[in-house]
Amino acid sequence: MKKLLMLSAILLSTSAFADILIDNPRSRVSAPTVKVGGAFMDITNNGKEDDVLLSASTPRSGKTELHNTVIDENGVMKMREMENGIPIPAGETVVLKPGSLHVMFMDLHEPFQLGQTYPLTLKFKNAGEKTVTVNVKDMPAPQQHQHNMQKDMQHDHKNMHK
Ligand SMILES: [Cu+2]
Numbered sequence: 001m002k003k004l005l006m007l008s009a010i011l012l013s014t015s016a017f018a019d020i021l022i023d024n025p026r027s028r029v030s031a032p033t034v035k036v037g038g039a040f041m042d043i044t045n046n047g048k049e050d051d052v053l054l055s056a057s058t059p060r061s062g063k064t065e066l067h068n069t070v071i072d073e074n075g076v077m078k079m080r081e082m083e084n085g086i087p088i089p090a091g092e093t094v095v096l097k098p099g100s101l102h103v104m105f106m107d108l109h110e111p112f113q114l115g116q117t118y119p120l121t122l123k124f125k126n127a128g129e130k131t132v133t134v135n136v137k138d139m140p141a142p143q144q145h146q147h148n149m150q151k152d153m154q155h156d157h158k159n160m161h162k
Helices: 002-016 144-160
Strands: 020-028 037-045 051-057 064-071 077-080 087-088 092-098 100-103 117-124 128-136
Touching: 020 117, 037 051, 037 087, 037 128, 051 064, 087 092
Parallel strands: 020 128
Antiparallel strands: 020 037, 037 092, 037 100, 051 087, 051 117, 064 077, 064 100, 117 128
């Protein structure tokens, strides 16, 4: 039974010459005590058939999920697991980036450090498994706006006392 399933999987995959390209795989430097992290990249499907990113795995993490970031009815940002994977339509590029779709590491064995690289295996429905090398980068968190607001408020406060 298992052999039959494998055979049909091979037959299916030979009909699909899905050409998946993965560009700029990267992770953010993580704080020493943080056990979670993400991976971001552009995934282009140059094939003629739609594909799906089903799962991801790396020796760096005990558990890895595929997530999307959504804003709920209360305006709160939440991450949701993509239980059926991330669709990669034919002829399109799907962007995995902070605040959007991402690979999520739920159980990092060690934090990501600047300049490190690590292997990440992506499993596609048609294209099969592809292992890429992820670069750990100093990706700035989108918090500068808040800092600016704080400065502006202090500024206003001073002006009031003039
Ligand atoms: Cu997440």
